[in-house]
Amino acid sequence: MMEMVSRPYARAFEAFAAGNPDILCLSADLTSSCEVDGFRDRHPDQFLSLGMAEQNMMSFAGGLGLAGYRPFIHTFGVFMYRRPYDQLMASIAYPRRKVRLMGFLPGVTTPGGMTHQSIEDISVMRSIPNMTILETGDATEVESICEAADSIDGPVWCRVLRGSVPRLFDTPIRVGEMRELSSGDDILVVTSGICTEEAMRARSALARAGLSIRHLHLHTIKPFDAQALLDHIGSVRHGVITLENHVTEGGVGSLVAETMADAGAGKRLIRLGLKDTYAHGGSRAYLMRHYGLDALALVEGIEDLTGQAFGITEGDLDAARVDDVHSLVKAEAL
Amino acid sequence: MRNERTTEEVALGIRRRVFEHSMRNNGGYLSQACSAGEQLAWLYNEELKLGAPTLPMIPKPFEGVPSPSNPDYHTGAGYNGPAAPEFDRLFIAPAHYALVAYATLIEVGRMAPEGLEMFNKDGSSVEMIGAEHSPGMEVHNGTLGIGLSTGAGLAWGRKRRGEPGRTWVFMSDGEVQEGQTWEAVQAAAFHGIDNLYAIMDVNDQQCDGAMSSVMEVGDIKTKFRTFGAVCVEIDGHDVQAMRDAVAEPHEGRPLIILARTSPYRTMPILEERFPRLHYVRFKSEDERARMNVSIAADLGVEPVDYSH
Ligand SMILES: Cc1ncc(C[n+]2csc(CCOP(=O)(O)OP(=O)(O)O)c2C)c(N)n1
Numbered sequence: 001m002m003e004m005v006s007r008p009y010a011r012a013f014e015a016f017a018a019g020n021p022d023i024l025c026l027s028a029d030l031t032s033s034c035e036v037d038g039f040r041d042r043h044p045d046q047f048l049s050l051g052m053a054e055q056n057m058m059s060f061a062g063g064l065g066l067a068g069y070r071p072f073i074h075t076f077g078v079f080m081y082r083r084p085y086d087q088l089m090a091s092i093a094y095p096r097r098k099v100r101l102m103g104f105l106p107g108v109t110t111p112g113g114m115t116h117q118s119i120e121d122i123s124v125m126r127s128i129p130n131m132t133i134l135e136t137g138d139a140t141e142v143e144s145i146c147e148a149a150d151s152i153d154g155p156v157w158c159r160v161l162r163g164s165v166p167r168l169f170d171t172p173i174r175v176g177e178m179r180e181l182s183s184g185d186d187i188l189v190v191t192s193g194i195c196t197e198e199a200m201r202a203r204s205a206l207a208r209a210g211l212s213i214r215h216l217h218l219h220t221i222k223p224f225d226a227q228a229l230l231d232h233i234g235s236v237r238h239g240v241i242t243l244e245n246h247v248t249e250g251g252v253g254s255l256v257a258e259t260m261a262d263a264g265a266g267k268r269l270i271r272l273g274l275k276d277t278y279a280h281g282g283s284r285a286y287l288m289r290h291y292g293l294d295a296l297a298l299v300e301g302i303e304d305l306t307g308q309a310f311g312i313t314e315g316d317l318d319a320a321r322v323d324d325v326h327s328l329v330k331a332e333a334l
Numbered sequence: 335m336r337n338e339r340t341t342e343e344v345a346l347g348i349r350r351r352v353f354e355h356s357m358r359n360n361g362g363y364l365s366q367a368c369s370a371g372e373q374l375a376w377l378y379n380e381e382l383k384l385g386a387p388t389l390p391m392i393p394k395p396f397e398g399v400p401s402p403s404n405p406d407y408h409t410g411a412g413y414n415g416p417a418a419p420e421f422d423r424l425f426i427a428p429a430h431y432a433l434v435a436y437a438t439l440i441e442v443g444r445m446a447p448e449g450l451e452m453f454n455k456d457g458s459s460v461e462m463i464g465a466e467h468s469p470g471m472e473v474h475n476g477t478l479g480i481g482l483s484t485g486a487g488l489a490w491g492r493k494r495r496g497e498p499g500r501t502w503v504f505m506s507d508g509e510v511q512e513g514q515t516w517e518a519v520q521a522a523a524f525h526g527i528d529n530l531y532a533i534m535d536v537n538d539q540q541c542d543g544a545m546s547s548v549m550e551v552g553d554i555k556t557k558f559r560t561f562g563a564v565c566v567e568i569d570g571h572d573v574q575a576m577r578d579a580v581a582e583p584h585e586g587r588p589l590i591i592l593a594r595t596s597p598y599r600t601m602p603i604l605e606e607r608f609p610r611l612h613y614v615r616f617k618s619e620d621e622r623a624r625m626n627v628s629i630a631a632d633l634g635v636e637p638v639d640y641s642h
């Protein structure tokens with residue numbers, strides 16, 4: 001049984017930030033939805049409410065950076081780059097302000113539909129000079145995200161999980177590294193965020209089918225250790241498959257493709273994720289199935305890559321967790 | 335299909351439906367029914383000039399997002415009737431008011447009650463945050479602050495084409511914190527867009543609680559006037575005040591009605607949770623049971639049997 005951790009960010013942020021006078025907690029009317037309501041109540045002198053006004057908040061944070069502070073901005077990821085993109089560029093990224101952008105509800109982890117789902121943020125952030133990109137895939141990574149982000153001399157984009165989060169790893173994020181979760185030699189699977197748990201669900205079924213999988217989990221998307229990836233690619237027979245909670249253009253799939261092309265790595269690559277489409281509202285498990293981001297989609301991708309059919313069905317995969325929409329650990333609202 | 339019932343009766347019906355839904359689901363956007371019940375009831379029951387619905391009473395399932403490979407894509411605007419020149423158009427700018435808007439469609443006979451049972455169900459078009467394919471919606475507004483601008487553009491375009499129909503935007507007060515709202519008013523005044531109408535639910539609350547504790551917005555009536563709108567402030571639970579407000583002359587300017595409301599109107603027990611009413615999730619079975627009995631009595635219905 002997988003350990004589930006309730007609201008890991010709430011505890012981690014408070015433990016990290018409380019009492020450090022240079023760290024400020026900024027919020028745009030989603031304080032409890034981003035699990036920093038307790039911090040606000042217990043450390044009001046380190047908390048700044050900026051209202052539902054994200055454009056101002058981004059440039060304001062840039063100004064705080066100029067004054068020597070390290071602001072942690074909390075809102076849903078989608079509201080932190082779509083409307084205030086210009087402010088993010090001019091006030092934060094270009095001058096390399098030490099602003100930590102804590103983006104909640106990445107990709108299809110929200111039922112809020114198109115306006116709430118950040119499905120192209122990694123693509124956007126990857127193309128911004130000076131930006132560092134981190135993504136959490138389990139509770140341990142959420143618990144270490146503040147420290148990891150704050151170790152960077154410049155702005156950092158973080159995809160943060162909230163609510164009830166599984167514990168998959170026992171070591172914190174080490175910026176710039178990647179996790180090698182299995183070391184097979186048939187196929188390289190590269191995942192990030194919530195898709196790593198999906199790939200792990202398929203692990204035993206794929207092993208029973210006789211496949212030897214090498215599985216990498218990426219918590220650091222930029223900067224990226226290209227040589228480490230190429231070494232892994234060199235040690236598998238068939239090819240590479242990526243699975244991400246994001247569009248396949250510009251995200252982890254593109255990152256792997258670019259790395260392979262740059263090095264002339266002549267192996268096949270299959271990129272799974274949102275295929276040049278918007279998503280809609282619904283539960284996370286439903287959306288992951290509908291748009292092909294789950295364990296079964298990965299199995300089908302591997303069948304495509306190897307040209308073999310394994311006859312693996314949903315029943316052969318490890319059980320999926322189903323979140324209770326109204327569970328008490330779920331943060332307030334959308 | 336208009337005026338068979340009074341607007342007050344429609345407002346009560348909306349609140350009963352949202353109450354029942356929230357009880358069954360252990361939570362929901364319940365306070366928005368308290369604050370906005372009369373406004374949406376008034377718009378649909380009296381004020382809007384709309385044709386008969388063009389979409390099925392029982393909503394179709396989700397049929398895909400807009401894309402070149404989805405040629406039959408359409409929005410949920412057909413629940414408001416056809417987009418003919420003589421008819422009005424309505425946007426629900428704060429898309430989290432969708433539950434209240436769907437309840438309104440049912441109360442005025444534009445959607446079947448089954449529609450609400452599809453709310454937030456996987457594969458349904460009746461989404462929690464109203465999407466443009468959801469019943470009664472024509473554009474996506476879940477990112478707050480964009481509705482009035484879209485309304486201004488549509489109104490300007492319709493005016494240029496000589497269409498007599500008006501464009502209405504239902505807004506929330508949280509939206510005044512977004513700079514875009516003010517850019518919209520500025521543009522509407524500059525371009526003389528007087529076929530643009532907005533009614534705003536000024537319930538003084540947002541996600542984090544009381545607006546004054548999150549980001550003070552000051553005297554918004556004066557601000558709207560200074561930006562070039564004609565702005566009338568009313569008691570948002572007084573239907574006659576709405577009828578009077580819309581008669582306000584506003585040639586060459588948009589008309590904005592500020593409806594001052596209470597987020598626990600008709601459900602006084604919700605005051606216990608004030609000012610954290612943006613999304614009511616019952617904190618315990620005891621609270622759920624107490625609120626069930628109390629609100630049911632206030633609304634003149636039996637308590638909801640949510641055990642199965
Ligand atoms: C641009 C944007 N920022 C943040 C949000 C998240 N959000 C949804 S509703 C809301 C509160 C807005 O205030 P209001 O609509 O007045 O809320 P209510 O009266 O219903 O409590 C916020 C911050 C959003 N939907 N869009």
Ligand SMILES: [Mg+2]
Nearest residue numbers: 507508537539
């Ligand atoms: Mg409000």
